[in-house]
Amino acid sequence: MLSITEARALIAQTVHVLPPLRVPLAQADGRTLRESLVAEEDIPAFDRSAMDGYAIRADDSAPEFRIVSEIPAGTLSVRVIAPGECARIFTGAAIPDGATQVLMQEFAHRNGDRVSFTQRDAKTNIRSRGEDAREGSVLLERGMSLGPVEISLCAQLGKTAPLVAPRPRIFHIATGSELVPPDELPGAGQIRDSNSALVSALVQECGAEMARQLRVGDDPAQLLDAISSADIESWDVLLLSGGASVGDHDFGARTLRELGFSLHFQQLNLRPGKPLTFGTRGRHLAFVIPGNPLSHIVCWHLVIRAALDMLATGAVEFGLMEAPLGGGVVLKGNPRETWWPARIAWERGGVNFVPLKWQSSGDTTGIIGMDALIRIPAGIAAVQPGEPISARLIHA
Numbered sequence: 315m316l317s318i319t320e321a322r323a324l325i326a327q328t329v330h331v332l333p334p335l336r337v338p339l340a341q342a343d344g345r346t347l348r349e350s351l352v353a354e355e356d357i358p359a360f361d362r363s364a365m366d367g368y369a370i371r372a373d374d375s376a377p378e379f380r381i382v383s384e385i386p387a388g389t390l391s392v393r394v395i396a397p398g399e400c401a402r403i404f405t406g407a408a409i410p411d412g413a414t415q416v417l418m419q420e421f422a423h424r425n426g427d428r429v430s431f432t433q434r435d436a437k438t439n440i441r442s443r444g445e446d447a448r449e450g451s452v453l454l455e456r457g458m459s460l461g462p463v464e465i466s467l468c469a470q471l472g473k474t475a476p477l478v479a480p481r482p483r484i485f486h487i488a489t490g491s492e493l494v495p496p497d498e499l500p501g502a503g504q505i506r507d508s509n510s511a512l513v514s515a516l517v518q519e520c521g522a523e524m525a526r527q528l529r530v531g532d533d534p535a536q537l538l539d540a541i542s543s544a545d546i547e548s549w550d551v552l553l554l555s556g557g558a559s560v561g562d563h564d565f566g567a568r569t570l571r572e573l574g575f576s577l578h579f580q581q582l583n584l585r586p587g588k589p590l591t592f593g594t595r596g597r598h599l600a601f602v603i604p605g606n607p608l609s610h611i612v613c614w615h616l617v618i619r620a621a622l623d624m625l626a627t628g629a630v631e632f633g634l635m636e637a638p639l640g641g642g643v644v645l646k647g648n649p650r651e652t653w654w655p656a657r658i659a660w661e662r663g664g665v666n667f668v669p670l671k672w673q674s675s676g677d678t679t680g681i682i683g684m685d686a687l688i689r690i691p692a693g694i695a696a697v698q699p700g701e702p703i704s705a706r707l708i709h710a
């Protein structure tokens with residue numbers, strides 16, 4: 315049985331990165347940058363005023379200055395500032411030749427075309443050319459995630475169509491003869507399909523795309539038909555929810571085999587989520603995920619996300635955060651590596667992971683508000699309150 319670490323390493327070796335594409339900045343939020351972006355000029359590109367005020371020569375000790383030009387932002391003064399002269403200047407405007415300092419208008423006494431100052435200090439109030447970044451410097455590194463701040467820098471650099479990661483396209487099928495759509499009243503022995511909504515939200519949250527989503531009963535022929543009748547060019551990753559175990563009605567893995575997928579693992583040393591199957595056929599990937607909602611969440615964040623990250627960025631990162639176990643409870647260990655739903659909370663003057671109520675992997679009412687999965691290594695007896703533990707933040 316593979317550990318989570320081994321399963322992730324296997325995925326990193328098996329899955330190939332998808333080709334990048336260029337998108338307009340309006341579609342770039344949340345995407346991974348697949349090129350490094352370089353400043354093609356100094357930033358700022360010219361000396362400019364950081365204040366509304368008067369541009370003078372810093373070494374000019376005249377008691378009064380003659381105003382020889384006015385420079386609003388976006389204009390350029392042709393006039394060179396000579397001793398005894400100044401330019402009325404506004405924030406963001408280019409500093410005229412000759413001037414080396416801007417005196418704030420708050421200290422100015424203006425009298426017609428003359429101005430004197432109640433206060434002078436050494437501050438230049440000039441944002442010098444290149445003080446933020448030099449031409450040629452790499453400002454956005456390949457592999458970083460683009461958010462609003464990074465997108466605004468792209469715009470500043472004139473990079474209006476950055477090369478970014480594509481959104482992996484997901485084909486999701488919820489299997490189970492007990493399932494009815496969530497807007498229907500379940501009959502005897504039936505339940506509402508909640509995994510479709512769950513997977514759809516997880517897909518969106520990580521920047522992937524739901525290409526196709528279906529629900530089928532526990533009927534191998536129907537499942538086979540549903541998969542093979544979808545356009546093979548329309549998806550990258552097939553996710554089958556349910557039918558992951560070895561019961562009479564669990565034919566997920568068998569169906570994948572029949573479709574020509576090579577199966578790399580069919581279970582992991584993991585609790586919850588042990589019967590997770592991973593297979594590949596050419597560039598297509600497939601997972602069969604145990605039907606319980608919490609198993610879905612755990613398999614998604616620990617394993618499936620790794621495959622999606624490989625497709626999008628060609629790298630798998632696995633940041634864990636360490637903090638004390640909160641909530642005053644003891645967490646019992648298990649022979650299997652366990653990932654326990656938890657919430658980040660401020661306790662005893664610091665950040666703690668507080669475990670949430672979890673009895674079986676079918677429970678979801680107790681895990682509302684979860685924002686982390688605590689790792690309990692395989693075979694340890696227990697984790698005591700206040701002991702340091704590692705956890706995976708699930709919204710990161």
Ligand code: AMP
Binds near residue numbers: 488510
């Ligand atoms: P399975 O992996 O098919 O054996 O399912 C395990 C458990 O998860 C069963 O109790 C199922 O009823 C439940 N389950 C399976 N699929 C779904 C679904 N789409 N939504 C909610 N629960 C499900």
Ligand code: MG
Binds near residue numbers: 490
């Ligand atoms: Mg089932």
